[in-house]
Structures are given as structure tokens and as C-alpha cells.
Amino acid sequence: MEIQAITNGSLVHKQVFKGHPGDTSGATSVSSPSLEEDPITISYPATEVVGHGSFGVVFTTQVRETGDRVAIKKVLQDRRFKNRELEIMKQLKHPQVVDLKYYFYETDPQGEVYLNLILEFMPQSLYQRLRHFVTQRTNMPRIEIKLYIYQLAKCLNYLHTHAKVCHRDIKPQNLLVDPETYALKLCDFGSAKQLKPSEPNVSYICSRYYRAPELIFGATNYTVQIDIWSSGCVMAELILGQPMFPGESGIDQLVEIIKILGTPTKQEICSMNSNYMEHKFPQIRPIPLAKVFKREDEQTIQFLSDVLRYDPMERFTALQCLCSPYFDELRQAEGQDEELRAVVQNLKLTDFSDQLELESLTIEETEKVRQRLLS
Numbered sequence: 322m323e324i325q326a327i328t329n330g331s332l333v334h335k336q337v338f339k340g341h342p343g344d345t346s347g348a349t350s351v352s353s354p355s356l357e358e359d360p361i362t363i364s365y366p367a368t369e370v371v372g373h374g375s376f377g378v379v380f381t382t383q384v385r386e387t388g389d390r391v392a393i394k395k396v397l398q399d400r401r402f403k404n405r406e407l408e409i410m411k412q413l414k415h416p417q418v419v420d421l422k423y424y425f426y427e428t429d430p431q432g433e434v435y436l437n438l439i440l441e442f443m444p445q446s447l448y449q450r451l452r453h454f455v456t457q458r459t460n461m462p463r464i465e466i467k468l469y470i471y472q473l474a475k476c477l478n479y480l481h482t483h484a485k486v487c488h489r490d491i492k493p494q495n496l497l498v499d500p501e502t503y504a505l506k507l508c509d510f511g512s513a514k515q516l517k518p519s520e521p522n523v524s525y526i527c528s529r530y531y532r533a534p535e536l537i538f539g540a541t542n543y544t545v546q547i548d549i550w551s552s553g554c555v556m557a558e559l560i561l562g563q564p565m566f567p568g569e570s571g572i573d574q575l576v577e578i579i580k581i582l583g584t585p586t587k588q589e590i591c592s593m594n595s596n597y598m599e600h601k602f603p604q605i606r607p608i609p610l611a612k613v614f615k616r617e618d619e620q621t622i623q624f625l626s627d628v629l630r631y632d633p634m635e636r637f638t639a640l641q642c643l644c645s646p647y648f649d650e651l652r653q654a655e656g657q658d659e660e661l662r663a664v665v666q667n668l669k670l671t672d673f674s675d676q677l678e679l680e681s682l683t684i685e686e687t688e689k690v691r692q693r694l695l696s
């Protein structure tokens with residue numbers, strides 16, 4: 322879905338709640354400032370909605386009080402349920418997650434309730450950015466791909482290990498970028514969920530081309546590793562200029578994967594969904610990824626093969642991705658490529674928080690990983 326804003330001149334005043342109640346930044350409070358959950362008032366020029374998504378509409382405007390450019394995502398709210406997207410976004414704060422600044426509810430004349438999420442604005446989706454290169458018949462520069470995939474891994478490491486949230490819909494349309502700074506931020510937490518090992522989860526999530534094979538096998542005990550598969554598909558698409566596994570239907574998606582990765586072994590099938598162990602699959606030999614990505618270097622090929630693994634347990638975790646030699650170029654930019662060094666510094670790519678990003682590690686592991694992530 323594309324968005325754009327058409328201002329019609331009038332100013333809208335809204336009572337909103339802060340996305341992160343503790344935050345002191347933002348607009349002036351109209352009620353008691355001591356109560357975190359009290360609404361505050363903000364105003365912005367009215368805009369016409371142009372884009373429609375599957376769950377709502379998104380439009381852009383500028384908050385008068387703060388000057389912040391924002392995107393407002395309006396979703397029809399089912400009164401019977403707590404909105405999971407809101408609950409999850411309230412908990413998340415990370416440079417690679419689109420920030421929820423405020424939210425408010427409104428009711429239309431028919432009595433339907435809408436939730437409005439006021440989000441930090443980003444200029445483009447990664448889908449749009451890729452189309453820019455495809456229409457120019459050029460490739461996205463390798464270093465740009467690396468910068469985006471690194472930030473995606475940083476984001477997923479935070480989501481998976483700290484927030485324990487699985488996004489479940491990683492795709493180029495849900496990755497927002499700024500092509501001037503190369504910043505990348507994840508949006509659309511409408512499918513996101515905190516997965517608990519003891520509870521089953523629906524397998525009919527994630528957009529087709531990016532669905533992990535265990536989801537196609539109907540697994541309900543899948544893990545956050547489904548996001549890693551999707552990320553591998555996104556990276557492959559940025560290199561190829563088109564989806565790597567363009568399945569035409571749910572099951573054809575598996576065929577597309579098998580055409581390249583070959584038939585999964587019994588062990589791999591078991592790791593995805595043990596109910597299919599006895600199923601007979603046509604035996605297809607894998608095509609080496611070096612043949613699919615003819616012009617890519619060894620580190621890139623190795624990275625893709627570590628990420629596009631059938632077995633979710635063998636698939637790299639987000640932290641393993643970050644430690645991959647594929648990203649050494651970003652770490653070693655110092656003294657070599659001044660322009661790249663400035664981009665890396667500006668995006669603070671080598672900053673890692675012990676509490677938010679490395680908390681799953683022991684003290685010794687943290688030291689080792691820190692060293693790896695810096696050199």
C-alpha cells in the first residue's frame with residue numbers, strides 16, 4: 322500500500338495517549354501531567370487518506386506542537402478484543418522499530434470504533450526502494466543491501482530475545498527506509514505475537530513469498546525463526562530484483578522452495594512438522610546458491626545459506642546473523658571507507674545495549690559477542 326497526504330487546510334485537535342507513557346518528550350499536557358495514562362492534546366493539519374491496507378488506512382501529517390512528521394494508521398477495532406498491535410507497540414522501543422508516538426480512539430457515526438496509531442514517519446518502504454532500482458534496470462548497491470539486512474537482524478535480535486515477540490509478517494512492504502541515511506525500521510505489528518512454547522499458534526500467517534517452510538507444512542509450534550527465513554527471502558529479493566520463491570499458491574510456495582533448496586531430508590521434515598514424516602516428496606536435487614546468486618561473493622552466499630535453512634533450529638538466529646563475516650565490511654569501515662564509516666556511525670550500528678540486545682547471554686558470552694560485533 323502506498324501513502325501520500327493531501328492537506329485540506331483545517332487543523333484537527335485530538336486527545337491522544339502517549340505511545341510510551343513514561344516519555345517526557347511530546348506535546349503539552351492538558352490534564353494532570355503526573356498521571357502517565359492521561360491524554361494530552363495534539364493538533365495536525367487534516368489530510369485526506371489515500372492508501373488503503375488490508376486492515377486499515379494510513380495517512381501522513383505533521384504534529385503542530387512538536388513539528389514531528391508522522392504517519393497515522395487507522396484500524397477498525399473489534400470491541401471484543403484488546404488490540405494486539407497496540408499492546409505490542411507500546412512495549413517496543415528500538416532504533417529499528419518504527420516508534421509509536423501516540424494513539425487515540427474515535428467512533429464514526431455508525432458506532433464503529435477506530436484505533437489510530439500515530440507513528441514516526443519514514444519516507445519509503447523497502448518495496449518502493451527496490452522498485453526504484455528495478456525500473457531503472459540497475460541493482461540495489463550491495464552495501465545498501467548489507468546496511469538494511471544488518472539493521473533488520475539488529476531489530477529481530479531485539480524483538481526475539483528482549484521483547485520475545487515474533488513479527489510474523491516480515492516483507493519489503495513492512496520495512497520502512499530512508500534512502501538518504503539508509504535507516505531501516507520495521508512496521509506493521511498487526512500479525513505480531515509473543516510466542517509461548519507451550520501454546521500453539523496459527524500457521525496461516527505471513528505473506529506467501531516470505532513464509533517459512535514450517536508454516537507451509539502447517540506447524541503450530543513454530544518459533545521466532547520464521548522471521549529469519551522471511552529476512553533471508555527479503556535479502557535474496559534485494560539482490561535478485563524479484564522474489565526468490567514466487568509461489569502462485571500456498572502449496573506452490575513449497576514447490577518454489579524445493580526447486581532451489583532441493584527436497585528436505587527426513588530429518589528436516591521432522592524439524593518442520595513431524596506429521597509429514599511419511600509423506601512422499603519427489604526427489605529434487607538442490608541448486609547451489611552460488612549458481613542462483615552468480616555475482617555474489619562467498620560471504621554473501623554463506624550468509625544466505627545459513628539463513629535459508631529448512632530446519633528452524635539450524636537456521637541462524639538474529640544474533641548469529643549479526644556476528645556473520647558478511648557484515649565485517651560494516652565493522653571494518655573505520656579507516657577504509659570514510660563515507661561508509663559516517664553512515665555506520667550515524668546509524669549507531671555498532672552500539673549494543675546489554676539490557677536490550679545482549680541480555681540472553683552470560684557475562685562471558687557478552688564479552689565475546691561484543692568483541693565480534695565491534696571488529
Ligand SMILES: Nc1ncnc2c1ncn2[C@@H]1O[C@H](COP(=O)(O)OP(=O)(O)OP(=O)(O)O)[C@@H](O)[C@H]1O
Pocket residue numbers: 322323324372373374375376377378379391392394419440441442443444445446494495497508509510511
Ligand atoms: N510510519 C510510517 N511511515 C511511512 N509510511 C508508513 C508508515 N507506516 C506504514 N506506512 C505505509 O503504509 C503501508 C501500510 O502500513 P501497514 O503495513 O502498517 O498497514 P496494513 O493495513 O497492515 O497494511 P497491509 O495491507 O500491508 O497489511 C506500509 O507498507 C507503508 O507504505
